Amino acid sequence: MIDPQGDRRRDRESEPSTEAFGTFGSRLAFRTRITLALVAAAVVPLATFGIVLVASGLLGTDTTLPRLLLFAIVVVILLAVLAAYLLAADLTRPLRVIAAAVDRVSAGNLDTPIEVAGEDELARLAESHNRLAADLERRNRELERILQAVEASSPRDGVDWLVGRAAADAREAFGLIDSAIVLGDPASVPAEETIPGEPRPVRAELRSGGEPIGVLVGHLPATRRWERADQDLLELFAREVGVALRNAELFARVEAQNVQLLELDAAKDDFLRGVSHNLQTPLTSIRAYAEQLAADHPDRRLEIIAEQAERLSRMVRQLLTVTRLESGSLRPAAEVVALAPRVRRAWEAIAVQERPFSLEDRSGGWLAIADPDQLDQVLWALLDNAVRHGGDGPVDVEIAADEVAGRLRLTITDHGPGVPEADRARLFGRFERGGARRAEDGSGLGLYVSRELSRAMGGDLVLEPAAPGRGAAFSLYLPGEPPLE
């Protein structure tokens, strides 16, 4: 496992820790040294004066005496100043060491303790300082672990997992013997008393939006100190855990709703598939029997039965397509299709033999890339639309290849009144039938489904601008490929 903190700590340990910071080298106690300094300050001048007096007495009254005396005084003063300087330097050195150590701590360097020798007041001061630095470092480490734990938690992990994880994080960060998170009213977990010599209980409430949602409890080794700052850190941790738990809970709720929606959507799809299938089965029989009968006894009425059964089938299919388009469960297969025979077949399927029809194929053999089943739906809808709104005029289809753009254009033109300006914008909307004029027939889904299907196949469906001498003209664009080996 990777423990970057550990690495960092080891790096620090490998550094020489005592080099420039000095130690408490003196073997004499601080008090002794002050006494010595005071004694030196008081005794040296007095002793000097006495020595000079004694010396002058021994030597008698000589003329050299005043000069000697002067010389001696100068020497003694120099010696006294030197002694005082040295003593002062020795006295303030430990204070300077401590000052430097405090500076280091305030700069964030917590792991270079002062080396303590002796047991005097300054040594105790140094020990307190070292303890302060160690406590600060431990809490820093705890804080770092807490932050890491908070950072590592994701709402995706789920409440149960987060609870277990947070308890383990608390153990690791605070050095607890055991820990647990109890969700619910914190009052349901009675506070334990601290018994000297026994593991010390700690606790902090988990809150979310001001409301208590649980409690974090645990035990410290009996020997560990637990200060106000430690409790503050534990509460900070508990607060973060509370927030993380609430997020996880909200996330889980949203996820559950998503799953439910997806299931509902899938159930709806299945239901519609079933309905569609169950409608298609009898329609297939009706059409098959009508066609069989018509083959034996030609009768226009039998043909109409077959045609209408077919038409009803197509409408059921269209409804299924709409729901699939909307649920995003429609994935057209990109197959190779020649448009002209497909159009001819679709024209035969919608069965209006008496209507004039022309098909001009200028595709040069280019093949469209489309899903044949979905393409049929588009062609049926567009041809049906042209037949229904084209009056009694001819329906013209033109197919052309745009070799530069690599696509095919199929334009279906009728010779009816065309689409009024007011209806053009909303023609492709759901359940639009081009205004009241078109309200008499169709499901209103044909153009909507056709455009959506065209786009799903990487193409498009557009209404061409109105032009004199013709009715409505719709152009279907599809990706195309040249017919080369």
Added chain:
Amino acid sequence: MLSGGTTGSYGTNSPRILLVDDDPNLLVVLAEQLREDGFEVTTARDGTEALRRLEAAWPDLLIVDMMMPRKDGLSLAREIKERADLPIIVLSAIDAADSKANLLEEVAEDYVTKPYHYPELRARIHRVLRRLGDRVPRRSLVLGPALTLELHRRVAIVDGRPVGLTPTESRLLYSLAANLGNTVPTETLLARGWAETEDADPSYVWVTMRRLRQKLERDPNHPVHLLTVRGIGYRLVATGDGSAAPGTTG
């Protein structure tokens, strides 16, 4: 290797079809139409009856309705596929663009969307029967370090990435893989890939093969797996580490 395969010739016996549908009307009219076209037809009203009929005689092809009471078409198809490789055509409201289509393709050779036209169904039956001689022994066909085919789920693994295949593309690859290393004539591929009602001509094969190359080859301009045999047809070859030599992988 099976040769081109012409419509309606399946040796001396007429092909036997087991038709399973819960709608008696459909069963009667469809069985009648199939018999008129020279098929030998037995019918079953549901999955249980179908399994009983299978114990008595094994047909060449099963046509099954997807939605039936008791045992639906998909479960029946799965059960049968576990026992033997009987080609199955499923009648359903599902088409190739449906999200459930892949599910169907794992067990069914083909599926025909209701409402179907009889000529279209007949063309699909012919296409499936033409494929009977082709056998790809392994589900996962390693063709080289950068290409593996998993045709049962219509996927090619190209450089570790799954690439979806269309129904037609996987049919062509199936046919090529069954003749690994050998040239398959364009006409044969045409007959395997498309039903007669689809008005396909050789340009369909050319364009589909070109698109397949774009999907499967690292450099479509210098193909190593899908080779054109100019004027004749196409060849699927295994390359690379030698363990994928023809004959060992397919």
